[in-house]
Each structure stands twice: as C-alpha cells, then as structure tokens.
Amino acid sequence: ICTTRIVAGVGxxxxxxxxxxxxxxMGSGIPLIADGGIRYSGDIAKAIAAGASTVMVGSLLAGTDEAPGEVELFQGRAYKSYRGMGSLGAMAQREGSSDRYFQDASAGAEKLVPEGVEGRVPCKGPLSGIVHQMMGGLRAAMGYTGCASIED
Incomplete structure (x- = not known):
C-alpha cells in the first residue's frame, strides 16, 4: 500500500x-516489471499493453488462504494484515526495507519516514480462484484486441 506520491510528491x-x-x-532485452496499481484483471492487461513484461500483484493476493498472516476477526468479518514495503512496520524490522527507501533503520523507528501504510484486507479464500479470474480477464482483453499471445 504505497503512499510515495503523497509523501514525497514524486511520481x-x-x-x-x-x-x-x-x-x-526498447531493444535492451531488460524485462519491465510493473509494480503497483494492479487491482483488477483489466489493470494487468493495460500494463502488458503498455510494455510490461510482467506485473506484481501483492495486494491482489493478500488475504488469500496461502498469503502469510494470521486471520483477524473484526466486526464479524475475517481479515488478514497487509502492509507495503514502505510502511513503518516493514522498514523497522531488523532485516527490513528501510535501505530500499534510503533510510537508516538503526536511527530508530521515530526517525523513519514511511512511504506506505499497513491495513487489513478481507479474507478472499483460495489463491486458485483469484488467479483464475485474473487469467480470464487477461484472456478476454486479448480476445477483444485481437492478440493471440502476450507478445502481440
């Protein structure tokens, strides 16, 4: 759950x-991984069409049975915790992500400037159902646009 554009005003x-x-x-042979903003299968199709080789889908998979984390009950519904790598919790860990954001975790958590938040996501059930829906949406987009393969 990234907040870099809000915190840093960059993006x-x-x-x-x-x-x-x-x-x-183009022409370098270096793959491009789209990271962020993927909420629906259509977002995957748009990222691939724009030139991504693949996409990161952490928030889509958070809350699945296979995702790490304890199930928490809140107001009668089941949730799992989810946090971005730029969140205070992720950066403050001993082997955390603070160096990725050019910050010194040894200075203490109060000196870190988070670029992400932590939250809860509803439990979604098995991963297979989510993947099936994402693949179906991507296939539909490919069909509507006349693309027989990802490369098209």
Missing part, C-alpha cells in the same frame, strides 16, 4: 510510467 500514473520505461528499455 506519475502507473500506465504512463510503464510506457515511458518500456520506451527507454
């Missing part, structure tokens, strides 16, 4: 970022 919309990087990488 561009995800599809624009993918298209810009894909253009810069």
């Amino acid at each position: 561009v919309p995800q599809v624009s970022a993918i298209a810009n990087v894909a253009s810069a990488l």
